[in-house]
Amino acid sequence: MKRCNRPMALAAALLAAAAGAEAKVLAAGTYTPEFSFVTATAFVPLGGTAAAPKTQLKVNAGKAGTYLLTFSGECDVAGPIGSWLDIDLQVNGVVVAPTVGSADAFCSGQWPGGLGGWSHPSITTAVTLNAGSNTVRVLARLNGGATLGFIDDISLVVAP
Amino acid sequence: MMSRHLAAAATLAALATLAAAPAGAKVIAHATYHQNFTFSTSTAAVPLWQFVLLPGGERIDRYDVTFTAPAPGAYLVTYSAECSVDAGAGDRTAYLDIDLQMDGVPIAPTAGAADALCTANGDPGHDGWVRRSITVGAFLSGGVHTLRVLGRLNNAALGGWLGDSAIVIHQ
Numbered sequence A: 001m002k003r004c005n006r007p008m009a010l011a012a013a014l015l016a017a018a019a020g021a022e023a024k025v026l027a028a029g030t031y032t033p034e035f036s037f038v039t040a041t042a043f044v045p046l047g048g049t050a051a052a053p054k055t056q057l058k059v060n061a062g063k064a065g066t067y068l069l070t071f072s073g074e075c076d077v078a079g080p081i082g083s084w085l086d087i088d089l090q091v092n093g094v095v096v097a098p099t100v101g102s103a104d105a106f107c108s109g110q111w112p113g114g115l116g117g118w119s120h121p122s123i124t125t126a127v128t129l130n131a132g133s134n135t136v137r138v139l140a141r142l143n144g145g146a147t148l149g150f151i152d153d154i155s156l157v158v159a160p
Numbered sequence B: 001m002m003s004r005h006l007a008a009a010a011t012l013a014a015l016a017t018l019a020a021a022p023a024g025a026k027v028i029a030h031a032t033y034h035q036n037f038t039f040s041t042s043t044a045a046v047p048l049w050q051f052v053l054l055p056g057g058e059r060i061d062r063y064d065v066t067f068t069a070p071a072p073g074a075y076l077v078t079y080s081a082e083c084s085v086d087a088g089a090g091d092r093t094a095y096l097d098i099d100l101q102m103d104g105v106p107i108a109p110t111a112g113a114a115d116a117l118c119t120a121n122g123d124p125g126h127d128g129w130v131r132r133s134i135t136v137g138a139f140l141s142g143g144v145h146t147l148r149v150l151g152r153l154n155n156a157a158l159g160g161w162l163g164d165s166a167i168v169i170h171q
Helices: A002-022 B002-023
Strands: A028-033 A035-037 A041-043 A059-063 A065-078 A084-091 A105-109 A124-129 A132-143 A149-159 B027-033 B043-045 B048-054 B057-063 B065-069 B073-086 B095-102 B116-119 B128-139 B143-156 B159-170
Touching: A002 A059, A002 A105, A028 A059, A059 A149, A059 B159, A065 A084, A065 A105, A065 A132, A065 B027, A084 A124, A105 B073, A124 B027, A124 B065, A124 B073, A124 B159, A132 A149, B027 B048, B027 B065, B065 B159, B073 B116, B095 B128, B095 B159, B116 B128
Parallel strands: none
Antiparallel strands: A028 A149, A035 A149, A041 A132, A059 A132, A065 A124, A065 A149, A084 A105, A084 A132, A105 B128, B027 B159, B043 B143, B048 B057, B065 B143, B073 B128, B073 B159, B095 B116, B095 B143
16 A cells, blocks of 8 residues: 555645646735725725725736626715615726616615615626736715715625 | 556546546626616516627517536526615515526525515615625536526515626636
8 A cells, every 4th residue: 555655645736736726816805994985986995004095906817817806895875865885896997797887786875864774795796807917996986965985894806 | 658656646646637627716607787677576587687689789688697517516606786675664674585596496595585685674665775695506417507586575575676786607
């Protein structure tokens, strides 16, 4: 049996190497401080600190193709019932479906006038990346009379 | 000339690589629906993408995603949509659930009506939209499969809204 251990070990090592080469996260960003805005639109922090937030995530893809992008965050809106906050996921400056435009609510005002209906919505969609360097940004937008948007505990992951 | 042990190692390595390849992450199929969709029947098939007829550009809703699983194994399905429920004033218990149906069979835990995706907020009409998301695992045989989404109204819900959806099947 001893003589057979070497090929088995080699196979195990190759299996580990192969598995490692297949499944990996290309890029990930998190931002835990509170982030709120009162302007019509604002880029959402994807990293950094409250003092120096980063609103752009760089993604290096080994090859061009289709990848998964997942974005989630605690979300709330101050405004009348019927107001909402939507996001645009932007890859290399281009908004990806189905987040184009403002009609895709991410969260909504649940109580007249103030915050109080926090939820943690999430979206996973397929995106096309170029080989090499890519950028991801998330634009948030206030709609329907919303006066303040709130997003924190943000997570963005890009994976094969 | 390759020794017996080296040949055995090469064979094992080849088998190991073949086994590992399907386990890697990979998008198998995806679709988005960039419209609002509402329904007031007890259940409704949910549109997942649109077919565009040329030359007029007429858009036809499609209610299924058909894809080929490259090999038997575990796959992930992620569905998200802007969701709201229309119910009577003060009603905060009416809710909407979905069944993710693979080849006509609901995938756990979405089978049945007890798994709310979103709930009415007590204000009549559609408002309070929130993007809800679910990721489930499904063991599939290799070959062609069809995925559908069924929406269902519960607890005196008057209407359901599932718009701007994204669905991805991946490994």
